[in-house]
Every structure is written in structure tokens, then in C-alpha cells.
Amino acid sequence: MCGIVGVLLGHHDNHANCELYEGLNLLQHRGQDAAGIVTSEHGHLFQRKEKGLVRDVFTKDALRGLRGHMGLAHVRYPTAGSSSNAETQPFYVNSPYGITLAHNGNLTNSEELKKFLDVEAHRHINTTSDSEVLLNVLAYELQLVDKHRLDHLDIFSAVTNVMDRCRGGYAVIAMVPGYGLIAFRDPHGVRPLVIGKRENKDGTLDYISASESVVLDCLGYELVGDVLPGECVILRTKRHPSKEKQKTISHADTIVRAMCLSEGSSTSFTPCIFEYVYFARPDSLIDGVSVYKARLAMGEALGRKIQQMPKLLADIDVIIPVPDTSRVAALQMSVLLNKTYREGFIKNRYVGRTFIMPGQAERVASVRRKLNAMPLEFKDKNVMLVDDSIVRGTTCKEIINMAREAGAAKVYVASCAPEIRYPNVYGIDMPTRQELVAYNRTLNDISRYLGADEVVFQNLEDLVNSVLQCSSDTSPVFSGFDTSVFNGKYITGDIDEAYIEGLENFRNESSKFARTPSEPEIDGLYNSLR
Incomplete structure (x- = not known):
């Protein structure tokens, strides 16, 4: 799960570097492995990308060197490919037009595409990243245009062909020096992408595209809307964004099913539900849905389930969230159940999200560096811990141990998400079933493994309804959600x-x-x- 930002300023003598940097800081929760920025000035590109956190990669001197009114930025954690410096985005290809690309998601047919690029397109791939594959597919399709100057119809045609070839979940921002930014999203809308604009005093417009709307809010942009599934949005200065819906049939659909994008909607709009559960910030809007409101609804739905378990309900003394993503749901659950809500864990703000840390050993070690339990809130109490989800169980197991060491009489756990039993193939680092705590385990088995007195998981139907009920007038019509990690049903039909x-x-x-x-x-x- 990565974070991407593209900025295009209306004045060519201004520099986008600071806004790209701030945008990455706002998306740091989406990736801590590496960060990169590429800017463009008068057709020249300036680049800085390295492994590490945003604040460490970009010093003042490094930012000064990133000149230009247009640029792309990316924060990464490894899902496809290795975690070496060579995998850090954005990626660049010289021919044609000097295209740069930042990508969030994962291609499910990258090996097929690599063979095509090698044998037919005669393009060499330098890394193991599927993002470089996607860039070269786009470059190949644009090269077929064979024109000195591109127009919007050329780009829409090329992106349509990219969607024909590329399967999986992807949100993409590409930069063509001297032209503008190109933003597009896979035909299922798995990964999020939004567009914003900002009017300057002289009437010129600045544009931005980002993974989450919080970037727009904090940088003073107005939310134009989400990039819809199968949609390509071209951003250029001195004009309004060109926006056109393309009728596309992906390569997967020629094999499995026909997928046509009609005007204004998709026949299969299935965004990743884990964005609402865990990844996105609560102050973001994803496809017109408030992440905050969705998490409130998740807590209420989970509380209603516990109401149907009178023995457990009577035994709970206090509800304590696992910081930070479960706070909203835990608070709403405590209100519904009329149980005391307390903050029992104090978080060290300078330790990253353990779920996206590379390597099991590092995740285990980081839990106790990140959280400290206060005995005052645990001693001799029957505690209900609320977490957003339980993936590998690494963090949850350690937190339960910490609660018992702090004096808890009993430790119950409630998860806002259902049991995760299947790997994710669309850009979330859950690839190995054997690593998942719920794989081939019953509820009792999971409780024993974690060391909990009882574990309660959200029902999948309740989770889906929690998000749907928070949709707004600006929300597109959902066909459903990508819930493959819970039920093993992969929306692209090719897994x-x-x-x-x-x-x-x-x-x-x-x-x-x-x-x-x-x-x-x-x-x-x-x-x-x-």
C-alpha cells in the first residue's frame, strides 16, 4: 500500500517541491520503506529518492534541488519486487517524451506483461517492480502514437490500451514534461485516487492528484472528485482538466468476463474495503465516503454483535482501543454498550506502523517500542480491546501480553474486520496464508494462539454495510467491495x-x-x- 501525489502549479516560475514534500508527510502512514520526488522545469527532470522516512530522505538542501512547477511524489512499502533502492518510485523512462510514473497497487499479470515488453515491445525492465512494467506499457502505447506533440485523444487512447493489457488494482499518476499530469485508475477502482484544484489570485489554477483527500485539505485545494474506475484525467495548466470516460475491456475480461465502462459509472466498481478499515486516515474521503463515519459505523455494528452475546457483555468492565485506527470504532462501541471507554495504551509517536514494517522480527520488536500499557486502566479489570483488524496476530498477541502484565483479569478482543484468511494480490502485503492468524484456525484456535479469553470478529456483511451506509451524494454507485482477504473472491477473476x-x-x-x-x-x- 503506497501513497502518491502529483502537483501542477499554474505559474511556471513557482516550485512544487514543498507541496510534494508536505503531501508525502501526510501520506507517510501508507508507506515507510522509501520515498521519492521527481520534478520538471523547462523539460528538465530533477530527482531525489531513497529508502527511509520522508523527513529523512528530503533535507532542505535536497528539496532546493527539486526545481520546477510540476512533479510526482511517492511513499512506498514493498509488495511486489524487492525493497532495494532500485525499486523506489517514481520511475522514469526516456522514450517517448520522458515519462515519469508513480503507482499505488499491484498488477496480477506482470509476468505476462514483462514477456510482452521483451518480445514484442523490445523494452527492457531493470527492476523487479510491477510499477516499472506499468510505466513501460504506458510508454509503449504512447510511442505508437508516433507524434511530436500529444493531444488528449492520444493519451486517452493509450490509457485505454493500458487498461486492456494490465490486470489488477492500480492508481497511477504520470508526468509528461512540457505537457502535464495524467491520472488514471483501474477499471475496478480498487486503489483510491482524487483530484483537486486551487484558484490563485490572478485566476490561474493549480492542480493536484493524490491517494487521499486529506492531502488536498491540508494544502488548501478544493476537492474536485475521485478518479472513477477506468477513468483518465489529464491535468494541464491554463485550462480546466480534460476528463473523459473510456469504454474499456481489460485483458482479464476477454478471458473471464466482459467489462464495459458506461458513462458516469462502472459495471464493477469494487474499491478495497481495507482502505476504510485500516489504511486511510480518518479525516479522508474515499470515493465520497467519510472514513471517520465508516469507522463509527463499524464500531456500532460490532457493538450490536456483542449485544447478542449477553454473557460476554455482562463481563466487560472497560473498552480500550488499540491506537490509533481503532479509536473511532471503540468509542462508538462503548456508547452503544454503555461501557466505560479508557485509553489504556500510550503510543510512542516516533515508531511507525508495525503492519507495514518489513520483516516479522522487526514487527515483533517494534510493538513494545510503540505502545506502553498503563496498569491504572488494566489492573483487576475485564478488558475488551478493540482493534481495526487482526492480520498476522503479531501485534495483537504482544498487546494481549502487555494487558495481562499490566494486571488485567481477563482480556477480550474485538476486531472491526472479519477473519483474514486469504492473501491479497492488489497491493496489500498479505501474501502468505500461513502467516495469517485466521488461516485454518477456528475462533477458539485463534483465541488460544493470541492468548485472549475470547475474540469477536465483525461479520463481513456488517462491515460492507458500515461503509455503504456512509456513502454521500458524491459517492459513485458501488457494485460491491474488494473483500478477497476475507472470502477469497478475487474481483479480477484471474486468480x-x-x-x-x-x-x-x-x-x-x-x-x-x-x-x-x-x-x-x-x-x-x-x-x-x-
Whole structure:
């Protein structure tokens, strides 16, 4: 799960570097592995990208060197490819037009595309990242235009062909020096992307595109709306954004099902529900839905489920959230159940999100650095801990131990999300079933493994309804949500057991982090996915 930002300022003598930097800081929660910015000035590109947090990668001197009124920025955590510096985005390709691209998501047919690029397009891929694959597919389609100057019809046609070829979940911002920004989203709308504008005193317009609306709010932009599934939005200075819905049939749909995008809506608009559960900031709007309101509704739905468990309900003395993402839901649940709400864990703000830290050992070590339990709120109490989700169980298990060490008599756990039993293939780092605490375990098994007295999971139907009921007048019509991690139903229709097994062989923790594989080993791992 990555964060992307693109900025295009109306005045060519202004510089976008500071706004790109601030945008990345606002999206730091979406990736802590690496950060990168590329800017454009008079056709020249300036780049800075490195592993690490945004504040460490971009010093004042580094920012001064990023000149230009237009640029892209990216924060990353590794999902496809390795975690080396070479994988850090944005990516650049010289031909044609000097295109730069930032990508959030994951392609499910990247190996097929790499073969196409090698054999037919004669384009070389330098990294293991599917983002570089996507960039080269876009570059190939634009090269076929064979024109010195692009127009919007050329770009819409090229992006339509990209959507024909590329399967999976992707939100993309591309930059063409001397032209503008191109933003588009996969035909299912799995990964989020918004557009904003800001009018200057002289009437010129600044444009921005980002993963979350909070970036627009904090930088003073007006939300124009979400990029819709299968939609391409072109941003250029001195004019309003060109926006056109394309009728596309993805490569997957020629095999599995026909997918047509009609004017104003998609026949299969299924965004990732985990954005609302965990990833997005509560002050963001995703596809017209307030993340904050959705989490309130999740807490209420979870509370209603506990009301149907009178013995458990009577035994709860206090409700304590696991900071930070579960606070909103826990508060609403406490109101519904008429139970005391307390902050029992104090968080160290300078330790990152453990879920997106690379490597199991680092996640385990970081939990106690991040949280400290206050015995005052735990001693001799039956505690209901509320968490947004339980993935590997690493953090949850440690937190339960901390609660008991702080004196809790009993420790119950409630999860705002259902049991996660399946890997994610659309850009979330959940690739190995054996790592998932709920895989092949009953509720009692999960409770025993975590060390909890009882664990309560949200029903999937209640989770979906929690988001749907918070949709607004600006929300598009949802066909559903990507809930594949809960039910194993993959919306692109191209994922089978062989694919999952190949992905797990490539992405298991030991091969991913124990050492850097050699080139022959990487080739062998990729061949196993074909």
C-alpha cells in the first residue's frame, strides 16, 4: 500500500517541491520503506529518492534541488519486487517524451506483461517492480502514437490500451514534461485516487492528484472528485482538466468476463474495503465516503454483535482501543454498550506502523517500542480491546501480553474486520496464508494462539454495510467491495490456486528479508509465477 501525489502549479516560475514534500508527510502512514520526488522545469527532470522516512530522505538542501512547477511524489512499502533502492518510485523512462510514473497497487499479470515488453515491445525492465512494467506499457502505447506533440485523444487512447493489457488494482499518476499530469485508475477502482484544484489570485489554477483527500485539505485545494474506475484525467495548466470516460475491456475480461465502462459509472466498481478499515486516515474521503463515519459505523455494528452475546457483555468492565485506527470504532462501541471507554495504551509517536514494517522480527520488536500499557486502566479489570483488524496476530498477541502484565483479569478482543484468511494480490502485503492468524484456525484456535479469553470478529456483511451506509451524494454507485482477504473472491477473476502458490513461494518472509537473492534466483522465482 503506497501513497502518491502529483502537483501542477499554474505559474511556471513557482516550485512544487514543498507541496510534494508536505503531501508525502501526510501520506507517510501508507508507506515507510522509501520515498521519492521527481520534478520538471523547462523539460528538465530533477530527482531525489531513497529508502527511509520522508523527513529523512528530503533535507532542505535536497528539496532546493527539486526545481520546477510540476512533479510526482511517492511513499512506498514493498509488495511486489524487492525493497532495494532500485525499486523506489517514481520511475522514469526516456522514450517517448520522458515519462515519469508513480503507482499505488499491484498488477496480477506482470509476468505476462514483462514477456510482452521483451518480445514484442523490445523494452527492457531493470527492476523487479510491477510499477516499472506499468510505466513501460504506458510508454509503449504512447510511442505508437508516433507524434511530436500529444493531444488528449492520444493519451486517452493509450490509457485505454493500458487498461486492456494490465490486470489488477492500480492508481497511477504520470508526468509528461512540457505537457502535464495524467491520472488514471483501474477499471475496478480498487486503489483510491482524487483530484483537486486551487484558484490563485490572478485566476490561474493549480492542480493536484493524490491517494487521499486529506492531502488536498491540508494544502488548501478544493476537492474536485475521485478518479472513477477506468477513468483518465489529464491535468494541464491554463485550462480546466480534460476528463473523459473510456469504454474499456481489460485483458482479464476477454478471458473471464466482459467489462464495459458506461458513462458516469462502472459495471464493477469494487474499491478495497481495507482502505476504510485500516489504511486511510480518518479525516479522508474515499470515493465520497467519510472514513471517520465508516469507522463509527463499524464500531456500532460490532457493538450490536456483542449485544447478542449477553454473557460476554455482562463481563466487560472497560473498552480500550488499540491506537490509533481503532479509536473511532471503540468509542462508538462503548456508547452503544454503555461501557466505560479508557485509553489504556500510550503510543510512542516516533515508531511507525508495525503492519507495514518489513520483516516479522522487526514487527515483533517494534510493538513494545510503540505502545506502553498503563496498569491504572488494566489492573483487576475485564478488558475488551478493540482493534481495526487482526492480520498476522503479531501485534495483537504482544498487546494481549502487555494487558495481562499490566494486571488485567481477563482480556477480550474485538476486531472491526472479519477473519483474514486469504492473501491479497492488489497491493496489500498479505501474501502468505500461513502467516495469517485466521488461516485454518477456528475462533477458539485463534483465541488460544493470541492468548485472549475470547475474540469477536465483525461479520463481513456488517462491515460492507458500515461503509455503504456512509456513502454521500458524491459517492459513485458501488457494485460491491474488494473483500478477497476475507472470502477469497478475487474481483479480477484471474486468480487461481496456482497463482497464489507461486506468489507465496516468491513472497514468503524468509526469502524476502533473510538476504538479497541473486539474479538467477530472482529469475527462477519469477519463472515459478508463470
